[in-house]
Amino acid sequence: MACIEARGLRKAFGKTIALAGIDLRVEDGRILGLIGPNGAGKTTALNAILGLTPYQGELKVLGRDPWRERDQLMRDVCFIADVALLPRWLRVSQALDYVAGVHPRFDRAKAEGFLAKTTISRASKVRELSKGMVTQLHLALVMAIDARLMVLDEPTLGLDLLYRKQFYDSLLNDYYDRSRTIVVTTHQVEEVQHVLTDLMFIDRGRIVFAASMEEVESRYFEVTVLPAQLAAARALKPMHERQSLGRSILLFDHSGRQQLAVLGDVRTPSIADLFVAVVGGHAGQAQGAAQ
Amino acid sequence: MNTRTDAMPDSPVGSPFAAPAPISPARRMYWSVRRELWENRSIYVAPAAVAALILVASLVGMIDLPEKMRAAVAASPARQQELIEEPYTFAALLLMFTTMVVGVFYCIDALYGERRERSVLFWKSLPVSDLTTVLAKASIPFVVLPLLTFALTVVTQAIMLLLASARLAGTGLNATLWSQISFGQMTWLLLYHLMAVHSLWWAPLWGWLLLVSAWSRRAPFLWATLPLLAIGILEKIAFNTRHFGALLEHRFLGGPEGVASTGGNMGMASLTPATPSQFLASPGLWIGLVVAAAFLAAAVQLRRSRGPI
Numbered sequence: 050m051a052c053i054e055a056r057g058l059r060k061a062f063g064k065t066i067a068l069a070g071i072d073l074r075v076e077d078g079r080i081l082g083l084i085g086p087n088g089a090g091k092t093t094a095l096n097a098i099l100g101l102t103p104y105q106g107e108l109k110v111l112g113r114d115p116w117r118e119r120d121q122l123m124r125d126v127c128f129i130a131d132v133a134l135l136p137r138w139l140r141v142s143q144a145l146d147y148v149a150g151v152h153p154r155f156d157r158a159k160a161e162g163f164l165a166k167t168t169i170s171r172a173s174k175v176r177e178l179s180k181g182m183v184t185q186l187h188l189a190l191v192m193a194i195d196a197r198l199m200v201l202d203e204p205t206l207g208l209d210l211l212y213r214k215q216f217y218d219s220l221l222n223d224y225y226d227r228s229r230t231i232v233v234t235t236h237q238v239e240e241v242q243h244v245l246t247d248l249m250f251i252d253r254g255r256i257v258f259a260a261s262m263e264e265v266e267s268r269y270f271e272v273t274v275l276p277a278q279l280a281a282a283r284a285l286k287p288m289h290e291r292q293s294l295g296r297s298i299l300l301f302d303h304s305g306r307q308q309l310a311v312l313g314d315v316r317t318p319s320i321a322d323l324f325v326a327v328v329g330g331h332a333g334q335a336q337g338a339a340q
Numbered sequence: 341m342n343t344r345t346d347a348m349p350d351s352p353v354g355s356p357f358a359a360p361a362p363i364s365p366a367r368r369m370y371w372s373v374r375r376e377l378w379e380n381r382s383i384y385v386a387p388a389a390v391a392a393l394i395l396v397a398s399l400v401g402m403i404d405l406p407e408k409m410r411a412a413v414a415a416s417p418a419r420q421q422e423l424i425e426e427p428y429t430f431a432a433l434l435l436m437f438t439t440m441v442v443g444v445f446y447c448i449d450a451l452y453g454e455r456r457e458r459s460v461l462f463w464k465s466l467p468v469s470d471l472t473t474v475l476a477k478a479s480i481p482f483v484v485l486p487l488l489t490f491a492l493t494v495v496t497q498a499i500m501l502l503l504a505s506a507r508l509a510g511t512g513l514n515a516t517l518w519s520q521i522s523f524g525q526m527t528w529l530l531l532y533h534l535m536a537v538h539s540l541w542w543a544p545l546w547g548w549l550l551l552v553s554a555w556s557r558r559a560p561f562l563w564a565t566l567p568l569l570a571i572g573i574l575e576k577i578a579f580n581t582r583h584f585g586a587l588l589e590h591r592f593l594g595g596p597e598g599v600a601s602t603g604g605n606m607g608m609a610s611l612t613p614a615t616p617s618q619f620l621a622s623p624g625l626w627i628g629l630v631v632a633a634a635f636l637a638a639a640v641q642l643r644r645s646r647g648p649i
Contacts, residue, residue, distance in 0.1 A: 140378075
C-alpha cells in the first residue's frame with residue numbers, strides 16, 4: 050500500500066491556484082524531498098496531506114481521507130510544521146507529560162533519552178530556550194512517536210549550520226528505519242541530498258519533476274565541458290547551461306555517461322543545480338523533460 | 341555514495357507498528373484541561389489573590405467587630421441577619437466577579453491565542469480532536485471556574501467565620517454570630533447560584549466568546565463586543581425599539597425567570613431562581629443552552645478549518 054496517494058489534488062484560495070491538480074504517490078519507507086520556490090504549493094500540499102485544509106480531488110494517506118479522518122490519522126502521523134511552534138509558556142516536563150498523556154504511540158523513555166543528549170533542562174520553559182534547543186526538543190518529542198509517516202515542513206529554517214547537520218543526522222540515525230515514510234520540504238537542498246530516497250520539484254502548483262535518487266544518479270549528468278568541446282556538447286541538447294569560474298557547465302538528461310566523458314568531467318548534479326535546470330527560467334520545457 | 345544504508349539500523353522484524361494501548365477520550369480530556377491550566381495560571385492565581393486580599397481586609401475589619409455586632413443586635417430582627425451576613429456575602433460576590441472577569445478574558449483568548457502564536461499547529465499534530473479541544477476550553481468557564489469559585493469562597497468564608505469567632509470570644513456575642521449565620525445554607529445557595537447562573541444561564545455568553553475567539557483574525561475583544569452594540573443601535577435607528585438590548589440585559593443582569601425578589605438585598609438570592617424546578621422549567625434557560633451549543637459547534641468547525649494567523 051502506498052503511504053500517500055493523490056490523484057488530481059487541487060486547492061485554490063480565491064483566484065490563486067495553490068495546487069493545480071497534482072498526482073502523487075509515495076511508497077512506504079521512502080524519504081521524499083518536496084522542493085520548490087516560495088509559493089509553489091509545498092505547504093498547501095503538506096497541509097492537505099495532514100488534513101489541515103480541505104481540498105478537491107482524491108487523496109489517501111495511510112489509506113485514510115485526511116480531511117475527514119484527521120483524528121484517527123494523527124495517531125499514525127507526526128509532523129513538524131515550521132520550527133519554533135512550541136508554545137512559549139510550555140515547560141519541557143509539561144510537554145513530555147502532555148504528549149505522553151494523549152498519544153498512544155509516544156515512548157516517553159525514548160524522548161527522555163534524546164533530551165539527555167542535549168543541555169535542555171526539564172524545568173525550562175520554551176521561551177527560555179534558544180531556537181536550536183526548541184528544535185531539539187520538538188524533534189525529541191516527535192521522534193519518540195512511533196509514527197508511520199513523518200512530515201517536516203522547513204524543519205531547519207532559521208537554524209545555524211551545526212544544528213541543521215545534527216537535525217538530519219539524528220533523523221537518520223535515531224528515527225528512520227525503512228518502514229517509516231518521511232516527507233520533507235526545505236530550501237536547504239544541499240543538506241538533504243544524501244538523506245533523500247526520492248525527489249520531487251513543485252512549481253506553481255504542479256509537480257514538474259519526480260524521480261528516485263537512484264534515477265537521478267543514473268539519468269542526469271553534469272559535465273564541465275572543455276572549451277574545445279563546447280559546440281559538440283551543445284549539439285547533444287543539454288537541459289541547462291551555466292558558467293562557473295570561466296568554464297561552461299552543462300546538464301544532460303538521459304545521455305550515456307561514456308558519450309559525455311569525452312566532453313569533460315562528468316558528475317551527478319547537485320539537487321540545487323538540477324532544481325535550477327528544471328524550474329529556473331524555462332519551467333515549461335523542463336516539464337516535458339521530466340515526464 | 342549512499343550514507344543511508346550505513347546510517348540505518350536494521351528494520352525490526354515482524355510488524356513494527358503494533359497497536360498500542362488505546363487512550364480513552366476521558367484521558368485526552370483530562371490532559372487537555374490540564375494544559376489549559378498550565379497556560380492560563382490566572383484562572384486560579386487571580387481568584388486566590390483576591391481571596392487573600394479579602395482575608396487581609398476582614399482581619400483589619402475585626403478591630404471594631406464587637407461594636408458592629410452590638411449595632412446589628414440592636415437593629416430589627418429582619419435587618420440583623422442581613423447585617424451580620426453582609427461581609428460573607430460581599431466576599432462571595434467579589435470572588436464571583438473576579439472569576440467572571442477571568443472567564444471572559446480566558447474565553448476571548450482561548451482559541452485566538454494559539455492561532456496567533458502558531459502553536460495551534462503543534463497541538464494539531466497530536467491526536468486530540470478539535471471537539472475535545474474546544475470542549476476542554478469550554479469546561480473552564482462552564483465547570484472549572486464555578487467549582488473553583490465555590491471552593492475558594494467556602495474556604496474564605498470559613499476562615500472569616502473562625503477569625504470572627506476568635507475575636508468575639510469572651511464578648512458573649514458569639515452565640516448571636518453563630519445563630520444568625522447559617523453556613524450550610526449559605527454554602528448550598530452559593531453552589532446553586534454558581535451552577536445555575538454562572539454556568540447554565542450565562543452559557544450563551546461563554547459560547548459566544550469562544551466562537552469569536554475561534555473566528556476573529558485580530559482584535560477578538562472588539563469583535564466580541566462591537567457587533568452586539570451595533571445590532572442594538574441599528575435596531576434603535578430602524579425600528580426605534582430596544583428588544584436586543586433588553587434581551588442582553590435580561591440575560592446578563594436580570595437573571596432567569598422565577599427570580600426570588602428580595603428587594604434591596606444585595607445577596608446572591610437576588611440572582612438565584614427561587615426553586616430549581618422553576619429554573620429548569622424556564623424556556624429562557626433551554627433557549628440559551630441551545631444557542632450556546634450552536635456557538636460551540638461553530639467554534640469546533642472553525643478550529644478545524646482555520647489555520648494560524
